[in-house]
Amino acid sequence: MFFWRKDKKLLKITVNAIYVVAGFWAVFGIYWLLTDSVYRYFYFVNGWMFAMILVWLGYNLAKRKEWAFWISLLILFVNIILTITDQMGWFDYIYLVPSLGLFILVFMQRKVFKKK
DSSP, X not given: OOGGGSHHHHHHHHHHHHHHHHHHHHHHHHHHHHSOOTTHHHHHHHHXXXXXXXXXXXXXXXXXXHHHXXXXXXXXXXXXXXXXXXXXXXXXXXXXXXXXXXXXXXXXXXXXXOOO
């Protein structure tokens, strides 16, 4: 059996991947804050809010809260749809890969959060 099929290891990998993506959004927010754009505060707030939501969801996924599983799937799905329907640029293509990977990792956790 592959190592990623083990529930505890896969959950830890998933939570750590969520934290990495949250870190990306925090850096993205800071980057926009330092630019000379009229939208810098908008992107800064949105980036940091999304980062905080992801950290909160990752923390609750680690605690094996079922509602965090479903909200994570919903938020990641909406994020993927918004990325695809945006004007696709190089940034969107680069972000789509980890976003899809994170969605798949969270989806693979469904056995952990299945009601008994």
